[in-house]
Amino acid sequence: xxxxxxxxKPAVSVPSYLMEEGSTLRSWLLTHDHKxxxxxxxxxxxxxxxxGGAAATLIRLNLVTPQGIFEPGTYNRLxxxxxxxxxxxxxxxxIPNTLGNFLLPLMIGAKDLAFPxxxxxxxxxxxxxxxxxxFAVIAGGVDTxxxxxxxxxxxxxxxxVILAISAVFVSGFSSILTGLNFIVTVHKMRAPGMTWYRLxxxxxxxxxxxxxxxxxxxxxxxxxxxxxxxxxxxxxxxDPALGGDPLLFQHLFWFYSHPAVYIxxxxxxxxxxxxIPCFSRxxxxxxxxxxxxxVSFTAVSFLVxxxxxxxxxxxxxxxxxxxxxxxxxxxxxxxxVFNWTATLHKGWISFNAPMLYALxxxxxxxxxxxxxxxxxxxxxxxxxxxxxxxxxxxHYIMVGGMVSAYFAGLHFWWPKITGRLYHEWWARVAxxxxxxxxxLTFFPQFILGYLGMERRYYAYPPEFQFWNVLSSAGASILAxxxxxxxxxxxxSLVKGQRAGANPWAATGLEWRTSSPxxxxxxxxxxxxTRPPYQYRPEPEPQDA
Amino acid sequence: xxxxxxEEQFASMEQQADVAAFGMWVFLATEVLFFGGMLLxxxxxxxxxxxxxxxxxxxxxxxxxxxxxxxxxxxxxTIAWAVHLAEKGWGRGVAVLLGVTALFGLVFLGLKGVxxxxxxxxxxxxxxxxxxxxxxxxxVQLFYFLYFMLTGVHGLHVTIGIVLVAVMAVRAWKGAFTKxxxxxxxxTGLYWHxxxxxxxxxxxxxxxxxxxx
Numbered sequence: 001x002x003x004x005x006x007x008x009k010p011a012v013s014v015p016s017y018l019m020e021e022g023s024t025l026r027s028w029l030l031t032h033d034h035k036x037x038x039x040x041x042x043x044x045x046x047x048x049x050x051x052g053g054a055a056a057t058l059i060r061l062n063l064v065t066p067q068g069i070f071e072p073g074t075y076n077r078l079x080x081x082x083x084x085x086x087x088x089x090x091x092x093x094x095i096p097n098t099l100g101n102f103l104l105p106l107m108i109g110a111k112d113l114a115f116p117x118x119x120x121x122x123x124x125x126x127x128x129x130x131x132x133x134x135f136a137v138i139a140g141g142v143d144t145x146x147x148x149x150x151x152x153x154x155x156x157x158x159x160x161v162i163l164a165i166s167a168v169f170v171s172g173f174s175s176i177l178t179g180l181n182f183i184v185t186v187h188k189m190r191a192p193g194m195t196w197y198r199l200x201x202x203x204x205x206x207x208x209x210x211x212x213x214x215x216x217x218x219x220x221x222x223x224x225x226x227x228x229x230x231x232x233x234x235x236x237x238x239d240p241a242l243g244g245d246p247l248l249f250q251h252l253f254w255f256y257s258h259p260a261v262y263i264x265x266x267x268x269x270x271x272x273x274x275x276i277p278c279f280s281r282x283x284x285x286x287x288x289x290x291x292x293x294x295v296s297f298t299a300v301s302f303l304v305x306x307x308x309x310x311x312x313x314x315x316x317x318x319x320x321x322x323x324x325x326x327x328x329x330x331x332x333x334x335x336x337v338f339n340w341t342a343t344l345h346k347g348w349i350s351f352n353a354p355m356l357y358a359l360x361x362x363x364x365x366x367x368x369x370x371x372x373x374x375x376x377x378x379x380x381x382x383x384x385x386x387x388x389x390x391x392x393x394x395h396y397i398m399v400g401g402m403v404s405a406y407f408a409g410l411h412f413w414w415p416k417i418t419g420r421l422y423h424e425w426w427a428r429v430a431x432x433x434x435x436x437x438x439x440l441t442f443f444p445q446f447i448l449g450y451l452g453m454e455r456r457y458y459a460y461p462p463e464f465q466f467w468n469v470l471s472s473a474g475a476s477i478l479a480x481x482x483x484x485x486x487x488x489x490x491x492s493l494v495k496g497q498r499a500g501a502n503p504w505a506a507t508g509l510e511w512r513t514s515s516p517x518x519x520x521x522x523x524x525x526x527x528x529t530r531p532p533y534q535y536r537p538e539p540e541p542q543d544a
Numbered sequence: 545x546x547x548x549x550x551e552e553q554f555a556s557m558e559q560q561a562d563v564a565a566f567g568m569w570v571f572l573a574t575e576v577l578f579f580g581g582m583l584l585x586x587x588x589x590x591x592x593x594x595x596x597x598x599x600x601x602x603x604x605x606x607x608x609x610x611x612x613x614x615x616x617x618x619x620x621x622t623i624a625w626a627v628h629l630a631e632k633g634w635g636r637g638v639a640v641l642l643g644v645t646a647l648f649g650l651v652f653l654g655l656k657g658v659x660x661x662x663x664x665x666x667x668x669x670x671x672x673x674x675x676x677x678x679x680x681x682x683x684v685q686l687f688y689f690l691y692f693m694l695t696g697v698h699g700l701h702v703t704i705g706i707v708l709v710a711v712m713a714v715r716a717w718k719g720a721f722t723k724x725x726x727x728x729x730x731x732t733g734l735y736w737h738x739x740x741x742x743x744x745x746x747x748x749x750x751x752x753x754x755x756x757x
Contacts, residue, residue: 112553114563180570188563189553214570218578226585226693233671235689236682237585243682248588252581520552 014523016419016516032116033519038102039417040123041093044130046486048089051134053482055082060441060475063468068458075458076143077159083146084164085137088171089130091398092260095267096213097126097178099409100206102417104182106510106517107200109191109526114184122177129171136163145456147257148224150238150249154231161231165224172217172224175263179213182206191509193528200508200532201290205270208294212259212266212301220256223249250312254305262301264398265365266294268405269336272358275408276340278506279355280347283533286339293332300329307376311385319378326376333369337362352504353427357408360435361401368396371446386456389449392442400438407434407485414489415499419516422496426488433481440474507534548725561727568731572738579697579742586690586749589683596683601754603668603684604691608659609751612652613743619648620740623709626716627733633723635716642713642729645736649706656699663688694746701739708732 017035021027028036055078062069062078070078101119105112113119136142142164144153153161186199186207226237227249236242238249277284284290306314306322340362349355371393374380384390407430414422444467449455453464460468502511513522554560590597626641667675670689712732715721721729 110553114553115567116551116553176574180567180574183570184563184567188559188566214574215577218574219581222578222581222697226582229671229689229693233689235670235685237686237689243593243686245588245592248585252584255581525555 014514014518016514017519018419018516020519030120032112032120034105034113034116034119035102035417035517037119037123038098038100041097041101041126044123044127045090045093045098048085048130049482051137052082052085052090053479055079055085057475057479060472062458063460064472066460066462066465066468070458072458073143076145076456077141079456080142080145080159080164081137084142084168085133086398087146087260087264088168089126089133091264091402092171092175093126093178094264094402094406095271095409096182096206096209096263097122099271099406099413100182100202100209100267101178103413103510104185104203104206105189106513106521107203107508108186108189108194109509109522109528110185110189111520111522111525113181114189115181118177119181122174122181125170125174125177129167129169129174132163132167132170136160136167139163147253148227149253150227150230150244150246151240154227155234155239155241162228165228169221169224169228172221175213176217179210179217182210183214186210191526191528195528197288197291198528198531199291200270201273201284201287201294202267202270204291204294205266205268205273208298209263209266211298212263216256216259216263216302219252220260223252223256226252247309247312247314250309251306254308255302258305258308259298259301261394261397262297264402266297268361268365268402269294271405271409271412272340272361273336274506274508275354275358275412276343277533277535278412278504279350279352279358280344281535282343282347283531283535284339285342285345286335287531287533289335290339293335296332297329300325300332304329307381310378310381323376323378323381327373329376330369330373333365337366337369351428352411353422353424353431354408354412356428356431356435357404357411360431360438361404361408364396364400364404364435364438368393368401371396384449386454387449388445388453388455391455392445392449395442395445400442404434404438407431410485410489412504413510414492415503416510416515416517418493418496419499420492420496421499421503422492423488426484430481430484430488433477433484437474437477437479437481441471441478442474444468444471444474507532548722557725561725564727564731565734568734572734575701575738579694579745582690582694582697583745583749586694589686589690590753593680593683593686596680597687598754599678599680600684600687600691601751603663603666604751604754605659605662606751606755608655609747612655613747615648615652615655616740616743619645619652620737622648623733623736627726627730630716630721630726630729631723633721633726635719635721638721638726638729639713639717642709642716642732646706646709646713649702649709653699653702653706656695691750695750698739698742698746701742705732705736705739709736 017033021031021033028040031037058070058078059075059082062075068075101113139160142157142159142161144157144159144161148161148165186203229235230237230239236244238244238246240246273284273290304322304326306318307326310319371389375384375390375393411422411427414420448464448467451464453460499515501514509526509528512526548557550557550560554563622641623645626638626645629637629641663669664673667673668688669692670685674685674688676684709732712729716729
């Protein structure tokens with residue numbers, strides 16, 4: 001992309017970020033290097049992914065039989081742990097804090113994020129929050145679900161609500177600091193010539209995510225603080241028995257938690273927008289539309305929260321407005337999906353593992369998105385509210401979408417991050433297992449929900465057993481698909497072939513430095529002269 | 545006077561100063577939303593219980609509140625003056641004005657403490673000793689719950705502000721800043737103005753609305 005200004009150097013000419021500060025534990029725990037902090041985050045969220053995954057496994061195990069295996073209270077704690085851990089300790093930080101942290105400065109030609117110390121501090125906050133969460137789990141768990149709805153969470157629950165919300169509260173500040181860092185970095189740290197329209201879409205996506213982190217998370221923090229005060233002091237801010245309003249809690253909670261859904265998908269869009277052009281050898285179709293679609297997601301995400309509350313006793317007119325606005329979200333989603341598909345059109349496509357994940361992402365995200373239209377529709381939502389239809393819908397977006405995108409990105413940038421190539425054959429097997437396992441797990445849940453099976457119950461009527469067994473069978477395939485990368489990726493760290501600076505022949509500044517990159521990313525600050533995604537050879541237009 | 549080099553991720557001192565100032569503005573945007581959640585709750589309950597909130601407002605200590613408003617506004621003036629002198633590189637003058645600002649902050653907190661004490665005496669602290677008979681008791685309790693949350697979080701911000709301002713005063717006295725390098729003073733000023741601005745919203749909501757009619 002900026003070939004004229006500097007040359008490709010051999011990968012070993014300068015010590016990499018893995019070597020330069022030494023390899024002691026201390027050098028890692030006190031590092032200010034965005035790349036090392038990204039690795040710290042990756043290790044932490046991998047741990048939480050398997051904690052949340054273990055809870056999910058037990059949930060699916062319980063639902064194999066209609067009467068359930070666990071005590072009802074245990075089951076409530078299992079799905080609460082699954083939700084809290086997966087949302088706040090895996091999905092929210094998944095791509096921004098790992099790949100985003102690693103790549104954002106590289107992609108814009110900067111030496112580091114704007115505030116390296118704040119970046120490290122944000123990781124420590126995350127760890128503190130994570131320990132609180134794990135402590136809450138070990139102490140006996142929490143049974144409110146990840147939404148902490150009042151007055152159950154404040155007046156009736158006998159579980160460790162205060163511990164759990166403290167964990168979420170602290171992790172929120174970690175999220176805010178990361179968002180702040182990203183916004184300032186993108187505004188102020190771009191290399192010479194790196195104009196806004198030369199930014200890779202990954203940067204646009206993470207920038208849009210960062211805005212949500214900064215503007216939505218404080219609302220969650222203060223809401224949880226009010227909740228904690230109500231639980232401790234027995235004051236009725238959200239309890240109707242004492243004059244409070246539980247709807248207010250739901251409004252405040254979803255004012256954060258709906259935009260947070262876009263924290264959990266926008267960075268995924270960014271990854272897909274990098275992978276698809278690279279493995280189609282074509283520039284992304286409609287760059288400006290894809291870029292502005294990310295920003296419009298951010299804007300609209302703040303205006304749709306109450307579609308979570310259509311049956312909560314909100315006014316019908318509010319419901320109408322929020323239903324309409326929720327449909328608006330489909331527009332930028334469709335722009336993205338159509339533009340990725342158009343990028344594929346007449347591309348020179350290769351099916352490496354990142355591309356398999358990316359293609360899987362498009363299918364799963366589209367299914368999730370389209371089922372979202374059902375739930376955005378007032379009348380249809382009344383039928384599917386609080387059923388497995390909704391569970392399937394958001395898992396298609398968050399797990400089918402975001403986790404696939406995370407794996408796509410992890411494989412795509414693995415050679416850059418570690419300097420090693422992963423085992424392509426195993427990676428493809430895992431990608432296919434995840435795709436098929438995912439569909440087998442969650443598609444039956446659409447059917448179950450439509451038939452009327454309610455979510456959150458430990459038991460269900462026997463006629464739903466067939467679909468539940470199918471779903472649990474799919475979950476075991478999915479689990480295998482998720483465990484596989486842990487093995488072959490770890491193996492590649494030791495035995496993997498060494499990667500060159502640019503194994504995918506990709507564009508983007510991050511591929512212009514060695515793999516793994518040196519501590520300050522570039523020997524010479526790059527000067528950018530061209531737009532991104534200049535893939536060559538580009539197929540000649542055939543029918544112009 | 546010693547040379548100040550930019551941190552290693554920056555190309556120049558100008559970039560570093562620019563980044564720091566922008567970072568503070570983004571941080572303040574987060575802060576606005578942080579108070580916004582509580583102000584929304586206040587607005588909702590004032591809408592639901594207008595009479596209860598009016599009655600609660602009449603129990604607030606308007607004299608202390610007003611004096612505190614004057615103090616905070618004056619402290620905003622002294623810190624703005626400090627930033628102005630920092631632009632000219634008058635280190636000692638900056639230190640004195642920052643010291644005065646921190647003192648104003650302490651007086652504000654002291655008066656706030658007196659106010660809390662009186663409210664404790666009148667059994668107006670929800671969850672701990674709240675007692676009020678009459679039709680609006682519950683609404684008054686809601687008001688006072690939000691009052692303690694809002695002023696408590698604001699007081700926390702004032703405390704952090706005082707520490708920041710005091711640290712800057714000491715650094716300025718020791719000559720850490722020059723007319724080319726005074727970003728920390730400017731940022732501390734921004735933060736202090738924000739804390740002041742929050743109070744300008746709180747003052748009428750707490751002390752005036754119940755007395756308006």
